[in-house]
Amino acid sequence: MRxxxxxxxxxxxxxxxxxSLGIAVALPILLLLTLQALGGDGVPFLxxxxxxxxxxxxxxxxxxxxxxxxxSRDRETALLARLLTAPLRSSDFVAGYSLxxxxxxxxxxxxxxxxxxxxxxxxxxxxxLVVFVLAxxxxxxxxxxxxxxxxxxLGQVSGAYxxxxxxxxxxxxxxxxxxxxxxxxxxxxxxxxxxxxxATRAVMADGAGFGDIAGDIAWVAxxxxxxxxxxxxxxxxxxxx
Numbered sequence: 001m002r003x004x005x006x007x008x009x010x011x012x013x014x015x016x017x018x019x020s021l022g023i024a025v026a027l028p029i030l031l032l033l034t035l036q037a038l039g040g041d042g043v044p045f046l047x048x049x050x051x052x053x054x055x056x057x058x059x060x061x062x063x064x065x066x067x068x069x070x071x072s073r074d075r076e077t078a079l080l081a082r083l084l085t086a087p088l089r090s091s092d093f094v095a096g097y098s099l100x101x102x103x104x105x106x107x108x109x110x111x112x113x114x115x116x117x118x119x120x121x122x123x124x125x126x127x128x129l130v131v132f133v134l135a136x137x138x139x140x141x142x143x144x145x146x147x148x149x150x151x152x153x154l155g156q157v158s159g160a161y162x163x164x165x166x167x168x169x170x171x172x173x174x175x176x177x178x179x180x181x182x183x184x185x186x187x188x189x190x191x192x193x194x195x196x197x198x199a200t201r202a203v204m205a206d207g208a209g210f211g212d213i214a215g216d217i218a219w220v221a222x223x224x225x226x227x228x229x230x231x232x233x234x235x236x237x238x239x240x241x
Contacts, residue, residue, distance in 0.1 A: 006096030052116035054173030071149025090235035124207035143227035150234035
């Protein structure tokens with residue numbers, strides 16, 4: 001088995017469950033439409049340009065959950081143990097499980113950005129830079145899913161999903177974290193969620209360039225590299241058990 005074959009198998013598993021896939025795509029869209037409608041009453045932070053990045057991250061949490069569930073299920077049914085006998089490295093397994101979900105995440109992000117544009121979203125800066133930040137963030141979330149799926153049971157994955165969802169929301173997904181301040185802002189500054197949102201919104205709303213958001217990108221990149229490395233180490237641990 002090669003990486004492409006493993007990735008194809010996992011993509012087919014995603015497509016075999018259209019209900020879950022549909023919910024993962026439709027729920028963020030519904031949330032975007034609902035919260036944007038509330039923003040019509042004069043809440044600046046709920047306008048499409050500021051709100052859409054937060055909804056994108058909400059969608060990425062759902063993709064993370066799906067990736068963790070399939071891996072946890074494969075582990076509990078002993079399918080993963082059989083797959084680990086294939087002549088692949090731990091990094092190959094991470095790629096084979098991750099790539100289909102990264103693809104889903106990018107498609108989901110594109111759909112949300114397109115709907116946001118129809119609602120009035122504007123990108124004052126480089127769209128390529130926005131895509132880069134969101135793609136990097138998507139890899140981070142999927143890598144988190146790989147880590148969860150490697151160690152947690154199906155029931156435990158749900159609890160971890162709830163935790164990451166709350167951290168994403170309180171990272172400023174749907175409200176201005178600067179206005180709240182205090183411990184929420186302090187914790188947010190230590191985690192990648194706020195930095196991904198700050199970087200994306202700065203480019204979209206203020207036309208910021210790479211140099212303006214380099215610090216935020218560095219935070220997200222550091223967490224992404226660490227998460228990918230941890231996912232590879234988790235598979236390596238499974239291979240040597």
